[in-house]
Structures are given as structure tokens and as C-alpha cells.
Amino acid sequence: MKLAHVAFVAGRVARSLRELLWTHLLTAGVMAMTLLVFGGFLLIQENVGQLVRGWGQEIHVFVYVDGNVDRAAATGLRMRMERYPEVRAARYVSRERAWEDFKSALGSQSGILEGLDPTMLPASLELELYDGYRSRDAIAGLVERVAALEGVQEVEYPEAWLERLRLLLMGMEWLKWVLGGVLFLVAFLIVGSTIKLAIVARRDEIEIMQLVGAGTGLIRAPFIIEGMIQGLAGAALALGLLRAAFSFLGAELLAPFGSLAAGAQLTFLNTWQCGELLVLGWLLGTAGSVLSVRRFLA
Amino acid sequence: MSMIQLHSVSKVYPPDYAGVKDVTFQVEAGEFLFLCGPSGAGKTTLLRLLFRSEQASEGQILVDGRNVTRLKGAGLAAYRRKLGLVFQDFKLIPHMTALENVSLAADVVGVPWRQSRRRGFRLLSELGLKDKYGVLPPALSGGEQQRVAIARALVNEPEIVLADEPTGNLDPERAAESLRLFARINEEGTTVLIATHDPRLLRSFDGRVLLMHQGRLLRREDLEPAASAT
Structure with missing residues (x-):
């Protein structure tokens, strides 16, 4: 791809984000809510895991x-x-x-x-x-x-204890992926629908681009990049909200554990996990847009 | 050398309406010719078959020696980059300025931004739209939109120009100006095929004219009565 094509695609993405601003914001918002739920669960799992590992040291x-x-x-x-x-x-x-x-x-x-x-x-x-x-x-x-x-x-x-701890951690792991699967499907469909809307809104423009010789990649690229941006923006927003919620609620999250959590310290997601959440958002946005583009821009 | 060759090309729309019937002709490289005929004669369909917006039901279309009848994907895009197209309904993007519409065709082939704007502006100036480059198509008259569409077709200095009624909305003076532009690029070696139902365009034209009627290309023996009818 030539440099001029890169500039052209960037210009089209910027124009689309401007023209369909509310649609894109809404999608990023829904994406953020979805990833917020998943990220929240990840946070709980991480801290419960730490708590359980602490108990494990007493074995x-x-x-x-x-x-x-x-x-x-x-x-x-x-x-x-x-x-x-x-x-x-x-x-x-x-x-x-x-x-x-x-x-x-x-x-x-x-x-x-x-x-x-x-x-x-x-x-x-x-x-x-x-x-x-x-x-x-x-x-x-x-x-x-x-x-x-x-x-x-x-x-x-303490065999029974070990078994319970093992089941608890395994249950949380399974729940994470089941919940994650449902949420990812929702996010995927939402991004796909937004991209479909963008394609429909620019149907005439796409036809004209095809007639003047634009290749498939050049026509598809802006839509896929829009999906990536939506996913990444949604994930970043989710991380921000999660961090804010974590700061506000703080120690109250430990209250349900009573004396079992005595001395326990809550920790936020580490850099690696934050990166994973961002990559996840980016991947969901990309996959949703790629599928939509393949389906509606044949 | 033939730039365009059509061999027994037909286009049938379901259930059995034939838009183009068994058309065969050749266009030499660098030739300027008109495709004439009344509305519904099949001129637009024939052009659509040439720029592959439609696929021929039968027959073969060769452009510059290459069969374009079944082109798809990257091959089709590359083929279209050789063409300059002017559409009857202009096909301008309403939220892009006149200059952006013209430059679009240059942008998609990878011409740098500044250069594509410069080319677009030069063409718009030549077509009398120097002061309208920043105007959106809905704010332009039909004639002005048509000239923007012509400028877009010429911006990449294509090998072939296919124009469908390019002067349909222009007053005689502007129509003559546009034709002069087509003639000039033809002198530079571009093959030009213009479809029109306007006999006035042919008055001062001494090149080849193809006549179409009810989807068929009229034979040489049909030409005299048909020509006299126009």
C-alpha cells in the first residue's frame, strides 16, 4: 500500500468518525460496558485468587x-x-x-x-x-x-479444604470464560451492526469508489480500522471506569469475606492484565468489523 | 491496433428482456467515436458492460487485448483504473466538495494528496469551475455537476474514456467546451467513446458514429436511413 493510500484511508476514517460520531460513541460505550463487566469479574477473580492463595499458605x-x-x-x-x-x-x-x-x-x-x-x-x-x-x-x-x-x-x-479451594478457583475460571463468551458475542455483534450501518450509509460512495478503480482493500480498510478504534476505545473506557470504581469502592469489596479477609490487600489488575483487556477490546472490534465487511461488502 | 473489441455481446435481463443483442464492433486505440441512438436503445447498457458494472450474458469483450468479460476483484479494479467514466447521473458524492470528488479518482490510484488536488483544480478550472471547487454537489447546477463528473473522469489521464450523455445537462456553449476537452485528450492518445442521443453533438464531428436501436447495433446498410432520422 502506498503512502498516499495510507493518508487516504486515514482521511476516510476520520471523516466517518466525525460524521457518525454518535453511532461510534454509542458502540464504544456499549463495548466499554461489556468489557467493564468482564474486567470487573477479572478483578474479583484476581483478588479472590490472592485471598485463596493466602489461605493455601496456611495448609x-x-x-x-x-x-x-x-x-x-x-x-x-x-x-x-x-x-x-x-x-x-x-x-x-x-x-x-x-x-x-x-x-x-x-x-x-x-x-x-x-x-x-x-x-x-x-x-x-x-x-x-x-x-x-x-x-x-x-x-x-x-x-x-x-x-x-x-x-x-x-x-x-486438610483434604476437604483443598478440594473446596480447587473447586472454587476452577468454578471462577469457568465462569470467567462462560461470562466472557456471552459478553464477547454481544460486543462482537454490536460492532458488526455499527459497521453494517456505516457501510449502508456509504453505499453510494462505495459504489463510486469501486467504479473509479478502488481495490477491495482500500474500500474495506477504513471500516476495519473503525472497528479497531471502537474496540480499543471501548476497552480503554472500561479500564478507566474499572479503575475509578476500584478507587471509590476500595475496601468495601472485602466486607463480604469478614474475618476471612483479615489482613488481605486488594490489588488492581496488573499491567499485563490491563494490556490483555485492551488487546481483547481491539480484537473484538477488529473481528466484528472484519466479519461485517466480509458479509456486507462482498 | 484495436483497443476495444466486442464479439457477439448480449445482455439479457430476467425474464427475457434483451438490453443488448448480439453486438460486435471494434474501436481502434486513440479513436474518438460516438455511440448514438434514442433512449432505451441500449447505449448505457453497452457502456455498463464495457466498464463491467454489468456482466455480459453472452459474447466476449476484449480491452487492450485482455478479456474483461468475467473480471473480478483486484483485476477488475486495475482495469477500471485505466478508464475514465462519466455517468448519466453524475455519481458525485454529495458530502464531498467538487475538488474532493474529482481528486477521489486520483486518490484511489495512490496519487499523493497535493498532486491529486492540483490536477483536480486544473481540470475544474479548464471546465469553468475554478470558483466552485469548494462547493458541495447539491449546491451546483446540473451542468456544473456534469462538468465535475467529466473532470473526475479525466483526472488520471486514462487510456479510455467512456462517457454516457456527458453533455446532456449542458447549454450549447458548455457542451462544446466539454467536447473540446474530450477532443484534446483524444489528441493526446486517449480512446474516447461517448454515448449520446443528442444529434447536435454530431454536427461538427467527422469521426465514426455507431448507431444503436432496440439493443442492436445498426448495420452499415441501416445507417443511411437511421442517420437521416437523427
């Missing part, structure tokens, strides 16, 4: 040792387990320490333990895991190996 594996394992043997077990790739640290909890921890957890109700044998609780090893090994499958593998060790009586980990 420890408890290895109860046989009653006949003395402290030296338990230390041997601890050192062995610390060599496992999943284990960040292993802490030995003696029977006495376990008793004290239990009492302290009961607080003012610790009196109910009066008269009970302070050595009734087994000694244990508390395993802290690395970030990448907190999934149910990774923990199950570790548990299997640990349970087979001599001197280990029982291994416990």
Missing part, C-alpha cells in the same frame, strides 16, 4: 509419629522429610508441646483438660510446603511417601 501436613519413636529418631525423620522437594520446613512438636498448644487453643475453656494425661497427644512433625506443592495431587503424593516411612503412625492434611 500444613501433620505427621504423627509412633509412641515408641524417641526425640532423636523423630529428628532423623524431620531431617529426612526436609529433603523432600515439597517441604520448605519441618517442625517437631513433642507430646508436651502438643499438649500446651492444645491448651492454649482452648483458652479459657482449658479447664476441661484437668485430670487428663498430658502425654495423651502424639508427637508430630508439622510440614510447611513450598508454593508449587500445595495442590491436592502434590500433597497426596507426599503423604503417600511419608506414610510409608518407619515410625510414622498417621498423616493428616
